[in-house]
Amino acid sequence: MLPQFFLKTKLLPPRLGRRVLPRTRLIEKLRSFLDQPATIVCADAGCGKTTLVTDFVRSSGHPFVWYQIDRSDLDLAVFFGYLVYGIRTIQPRFGDVVLRLISTSENLSSNTNQLIDAFVSEISEQIDKKFIIVLDDYHHIVPSEPIATAIDRLIQYSPDVLHVVITTRSMPNLSIMRLRSKGLIGMLGRHDLSFTKEEVDHLFEQNGWKQLDSNLINQFYQRTNGWATGLQVIAQAIETRI
Numbered sequence: 311m312l313p314q315f316f317l318k319t320k321l322l323p324p325r326l327g328r329r330v331l332p333r334t335r336l337i338e339k340l341r342s343f344l345d346q347p348a349t350i351v352c353a354d355a356g357c358g359k360t361t362l363v364t365d366f367v368r369s370s371g372h373p374f375v376w377y378q379i380d381r382s383d384l385d386l387a388v389f390f391g392y393l394v395y396g397i398r399t400i401q402p403r404f405g406d407v408v409l410r411l412i413s414t415s416e417n418l419s420s421n422t423n424q425l426i427d428a429f430v431s432e433i434s435e436q437i438d439k440k441f442i443i444v445l446d447d448y449h450h451i452v453p454s455e456p457i458a459t460a461i462d463r464l465i466q467y468s469p470d471v472l473h474v475v476i477t478t479r480s481m482p483n484l485s486i487m488r489l490r491s492k493g494l495i496g497m498l499g500r501h502d503l504s505f506t507k508e509e510v511d512h513l514f515e516q517n518g519w520k521q522l523d524s525n526l527i528n529q530f531y532q533r534t535n536g537w538a539t540g541l542q543v544i545a546q547a548i549e550t551r552i
Contacts, residue, residue, distance in 0.1 A: 321396045323364045323376040323444070333362055333509070336502065340366045340475075343496025344440065347468040347489070351477045353500040359477040360446055362503065367442055367475070373400045374442040379450050386418045389457050390425065393443070401436050408432060419456040426463040434469045444475045453483035465489075 340363075343349045351359045367374040375396035383389050390412065394405035407428045415421050451457050462484045465474055476482060489495045 316392075316395070320378045320380075320392060321376055321399075322378075323367065324360060324378075326361060326364055332365065333358075335506075336362055336498065337366050337369065339498065339502070340496070341370070344370075344372075344442075344473050346473070346494050346496055348465045348474040348476065349496035349498070350482065350490075351475065351498045351503075352479070352481050353498075353503050354479060357500055357503045359503065362498075363444055363446070363475055363477055367444060370442065372440050372442055372473075374444060375400070376444045377446065379445060379447045381450050383450070384452070384455055384457060386422070386425065386456055386460065387412045390429065390460075393429075396443075397433075397437075397441075400441055404432055404436050406432075422456050422460050423463060426460050426467070430464065430467050430469060433472055437471050440471050440473065442473050442475060444477070446477045448476045448478040448482055449480050451482070458482070458484065465495075 340349060351363060353359055364376075367376070375393065377392055377396060383392070390408060394408055397404045408425065411421070411425055411428055412418060415425075418425065445461070451461070461474075465484070466489075468474065490497060
């Protein structure tokens with residue numbers, strides 16, 4: 311069954327601001343990871359994880375399911391109910407077997423493997439084109455929760471048509487991390503997400519502030535170390551004075 315109080319907005323990517331600098335080098339990296347089972351984007355708050363992934367999935371040309379995770383999503387039935395509903399925007403008949411298993415299982419946590427196997431089987435049988443599932447703010451998932459085990463198994467046995475993108479503030483404690491050592495998991499960290507000097511120059515040029523002294527822009531870069539939120543604060547402060 312689907313969650314009783316179903317919020318459709320949890321399955322929508324956030325709106326992008328009017329002044330989003332295209333992160334071409336990072337978009338290309340994310341595209342290069344698409345043939346792998348999953349990508350993990352791990353960085354502190356304010357580093358631009360969600361903005362980057364939003365821009366990526368919207369420009370990827372692939373259908374996607376966006377799941378905004380919060381602390382209320384720790385129940386397996388609720389979690390996979392949302393995912394089924396999201397995938398039904400791609401394949402309307404998806405999920406009958408999964409929902410039947412959810413509704414008839416007395417203890418879903420003890421049937422995690424069966425749930426994921428059914429989920430993966432339905433994807434393999436019903437979807438024949440590449441699509442993306444984004445699990446945004448995955449750090450809300452406690453490693454000891456059954457959902458962590460479920461996502462671990464999902465990525466391990468992911469069919470070729472599925473690519474999972476995880477955004478998180480802390481590295482997930484998943485056994486699939488061993489796949490990273492084999493080059494089977496894409497990874498972007500804080501260092502990757504930091505703006506380069508060239509991107510900072512482009513940011514201020516894009517905002518129409520070509521008149522700013524290059525030495526001043528270089529100071530902005532050095533003080534923020536390319537941190538996205540810090541640069542946004544500076545840009546907003548300049549805008550209010552112009």
